[in-house]
Amino acid sequence: MSGISGLSLYLPQYRVRLEDWSEWNDEPWGRVQGVVGRSFRMRGPGQSVYTLAANAVWRLIRDYDIDPARVGMLALGTESSSDNSAGAIIIKGMINDALLAHGRPELARDCEVPEFKHACLGGVYGLKAALRYLSADGAGRLAIVVCADIAEYAIGSSGEPTQGAGAVAMLVDGDAKLLEVDLAGSGSDSEYRMVDFRKPFARFHQPPRDDGQMQDLPVFNGRYSTSCYIDATHHAMEAMLTKRVARRGDGYRPVDYFDEVDAVFMHRPYHRMPATGWVMAYLFELAADDAGREQLRTYCADAGIDAGALLAELTAPSPFRGHGVTVGEDTEDVFPLAKVLRQYLRKTPLWASLVGEKLGLGSEAMRDLGNLYTAALPAWIASGLRQAVDDKLEIAGQEWLALGYGSGDAAEALPMRVGAGWRDAAARINFAEALGTPTDLSEAEYLALHEGRTAQVQAAPVHDEFVVDHVGTLDGPDFHDLGIEYYRFVGPAARG
Ligand SMILES: CC(C)(COP(=O)(O)OP(=O)(O)OC[C@H]1O[C@@H](n2cnc3c(N)ncnc32)[C@H](O)[C@@H]1OP(=O)(O)O)[C@@H](O)C(=O)NCCC(=O)NCCSC(=O)CC(=O)O
Numbered sequence: 056m057s058g059i060s061g062l063s064l065y066l067p068q069y070r071v072r073l074e075d076w077s078e079w080n081d082e083p084w085g086r087v088q089g090v091v092g093r094s095f096r097m098r099g100p101g102q103s104v105y106t107l108a109a110n111a112v113w114r115l116i117r118d119y120d121i122d123p124a125r126v127g128m129l130a131l132g133t134e135s136s137s138d139n140s141a142g143a144i145i146i147k148g149m150i151n152d153a154l155l156a157h158g159r160p161e162l163a164r165d166c167e168v169p170e171f172k173h174a175c176l177g178g179v180y181g182l183k184a185a186l187r188y189l190s191a192d193g194a195g196r197l198a199i200v201v202c203a204d205i206a207e208y209a210i211g212s213s214g215e216p217t218q219g220a221g222a223v224a225m226l227v228d229g230d231a232k233l234l235e236v237d238l239a240g241s242g243s244d245s246e247y248r249m250v251d252f253r254k255p256f257a258r259f260h261q262p263p264r265d266d267g268q269m270q271d272l273p274v275f276n277g278r279y280s281t282s283c284y285i286d287a288t289h290h291a292m293e294a295m296l297t298k299r300v301a302r303r304g305d306g307y308r309p310v311d312y313f314d315e316v317d318a319v320f321m322h323r324p325y326h327r328m329p330a331t332g333w334v335m336a337y338l339f340e341l342a343a344d345d346a347g348r349e350q351l352r353t354y355c356a357d358a359g360i361d362a363g364a365l366l367a368e369l370t371a372p373s374p375f376r377g378h379g380v381t382v383g384e385d386t387e388d389v390f391p392l393a394k395v396l397r398q399y400l401r402k403t404p405l406w407a408s409l410v411g412e413k414l415g416l417g418s419e420a421m422r423d424l425g426n427l428y429t430a431a432l433p434a435w436i437a438s439g440l441r442q443a444v445d446d447k448l449e450i451a452g453q454e455w456l457a458l459g460y461g462s463g464d465a466a467e468a469l470p471m472r473v474g475a476g477w478r479d480a481a482a483r484i485n486f487a488e489a490l491g492t493p494t495d496l497s498e499a500e501y502l503a504l505h506e507g508r509t510a511q512v513q514a515a516p517v518h519d520e521f522v523v524d525h526v527g528t529l530d531g532p533d534f535h536d537l538g539i540e541y542y543r544f545v546g547p548a549a550r551g
Pocket residue numbers: 086089090134174175176213214217252275276277278280281284323324325327328331394397426428460461462
């Protein structure tokens with residue numbers, strides 16, 4: 056069956072410890088730790104979204120000994136493109152340089168190179184496209200889907216502690232070793248929202264940087280964006296569960312799925328969000344039948360919440376009013392009563408089984424990754440598989456769920472099964488190596504990197520990876536390369 060046969064990560068060297076960040080900003084570290092995480096990475100000097108992506112792909116090819124001639128699709132999922140024309144082909148060019156440097160044949164000429172964009176969901180769309188490719192004209196070939204992003208938020212904004220940067224490359228295969236994806240059983244959702252999280256070009260009113268890069272700060276309304284996440288993941292789950300009911304017959308209660316699934320991996324903009332989204336999906340399912348509503352009434356009685364009002368909140372046809380947004384009314388939490396109920400449930404055994412057991416695998420290590428946008432979900436899957444290897448767990452045949460989300464809004468629920476031969480392929484996942492030994496930034500260095508004053512930060516040594524060598528400045532009359540990045544592969548032996 057088709058699915059994922061390999062995963063490789065690349066994280067930049069530079070780290071911001073959130074304990075330090077909390078101190079710099081007089082924020083309560085205990086809350087930041089509980090809600091957001093422990094640390095995040097930042098792109099360093101000589102890095103762009105394309106070098107992050109190429110480094111992850113290069114590690115995938117190297118660690119899984121992939122035959123470049125078999126790769127018929129190299130897809131890039133990102134919302135951080137700094138080239139609005141070319142995409143994955145830039146990565147292909149870099150990979151060919153590395154292959155040549157290692158005396159290996161280049162990637163095939165008949166390799167498709169699409170880029171997929173939909174906020175944090177681009178990588179999941181890339182994965183679905185790769186699975187479709189392998190089941191059609193690409194039968195017998197391999198696909199690589201790389202998810203790469205640089206998540207930056209403005210200094211002082213609510214999103215500032217939820218930054219991050221990195222890439223995860225996935226080997227997609229007709230004969231999946233790690234995770235078989237049940238594409239036919241997957242659920243989709245999409246609904247246009249205007250202002251939860253966008254990146255219009257019109258926002259580029261910023262001073263020039265000495266590294267020639269753009270700073271990709273989003274325009275967003277934080278709490279509204281979490282309500283959008285909840286709404287989209289709910290509807291993708293519902294679409295998936297409708298297919299499950301059709302397969303299992305009318306006697307099947309969709310809410311039973313929350314017990315049956317062994318492990319769940321979701322888009323994680325910060326530590327708390329997946330638990331919130333998952334518990335909300337469960338509450339929506341409870342509200343969908345008589346037995347579930349009875350259970351909700353019991354919870355409400357114990358929590359001191361008006362059950363009728365909560366049910367009205369959960370069953371409202373659309374919590375968002377059409378295409379207009381009233382600032383203050385819609386941009387605050389759209390599910391306030393459910394939030395109170397979650398606070399109560401957090402102290403009950405239900406939370407331990409629903410969140411602790413289902414969302415626990417690989418979650419702890421993710422506290423050090425920050426928001427990786429498109430790469431956040433595959434990074435968590437990689438973390439879960441790596442933990443299963445390290446803890447010697449028996450997971451073959453387990454039923455897993457990948458729940459992807461992208462602002463704006465869309466979500467995808469992908470049911471997966473762990474392959475029989477998962478252990479060998481999972482043992483090659485470079486999770487610990489990608490975390491490496493990071494360089495912790497001081498406040499001054501953090502602000503310098505954030506503003507693109509990269510000369511003020513000591514460049515970390517690199518080897519066997521790609522860097523931006525320089526950025527073109529010529530704008531005619533005979534030759535034009537203004538803004539085009541030139542890359543350099545620093546070979547395995549070289550350091551610095
Ligand atoms: C989302 C945020 C507004 C959250 O900020 P705040 O912490 O101010 O919001 P909040 O007050 O609602 O708190 C969030 C959660 O923490 C809990 N909380 C708050 N204070 C607490 C405290 N003192 N102790 C314990 N928990 C606490 C709340 O109950 C809530 O839980 P509970 O959760 O149970 O209610 C911010 O992180 C942000 O603006 N992020 C950027 C946008 C973003 O990440 N959007 C999400 C996906 S978009 C994305 O990833 C991009 C893309 O798709 O491209």
